[in-house]
Amino acid sequence: MAGLRRSDPQIITAIKKGDTHAYRILVNRYKDVSFALACTILPREADAEDALQESFIKAYRGLANFKGKSRFSTWLYRIVVNTCYDRKAQLQTSPFQNDTPSRIYEQIPDFNSPSSPMDRQDRKNIINRIMSHLKADEALLLRLYYLSELSIAEIQEVTSYKNSRVKVTLYRARNNFRKHLVRIFGTEIEHEL
């Protein structure tokens, strides 16, 4: 448990000194957010998990060259995103062909019905379906900004997009995400928030 309180640079120093097991802390710390990013690019969870495993191994191999100019998380997410795009090119599939616009609103429990209240899992599934329905770059930027909590500059570093592209795509992503949420949960959600 003590290891969980160590900062990223402290853990990286320990790994560089030969404490290989310290890498487990970094994997546990970043696996969930990285997996969400991987799933944005690769639709099948199995592919995303494979690409993520490869990314963590690449990051481990590259730790010796990691100078700490940026945060470890930013550096790792860049590896994850690049590895996933490479894997996607290998698979030659489009991640957003599986969920058509008509399917995204299917089988959603009635949000207002007291007999079938929407639980956390339902909401999670719906949010992920909305994410998979957004354009690849929109969903990726939305997750990088809100889930990974990166700044615009850090997102630029991860995606190699220009500042204006990041801002415009993020603006579109917010609007589209909001539009889907309102369509599913009703207009009253706008007043609640």
Place this chain on the structure above:
Amino acid sequence: MKPHKLKSWVKEGHMSPSSNFTDKVMNSLPATSNAWQKSFYQRMWIVSVLSLIMVLLSLFVSLPQIEVFTYSLAIPRFTITMATMILAAFMILKMLNLKNEVERFQSFS
């Protein structure tokens, strides 16, 4: 909808890989650790220094011009030759050891 509220919605859609994911990553890490590399380079450094000493000693033994110095230092030529040979043997052993280390690493990765 305010942007900061969107954050909680996006966060609700968090995802997790399989429960044994961390173990899978840890088990597939390459055999070479940074510590291994460090010790490898340290040994390479020792071998390099030994080779340099050996070259210098060989010069003492072989070059007639330098022989003057060995006389002035009152070190018998036989002693220098023996020291050179012992160093050469030690260096060969070290290099064989390094070769084994590299082969062991290659078999893992």
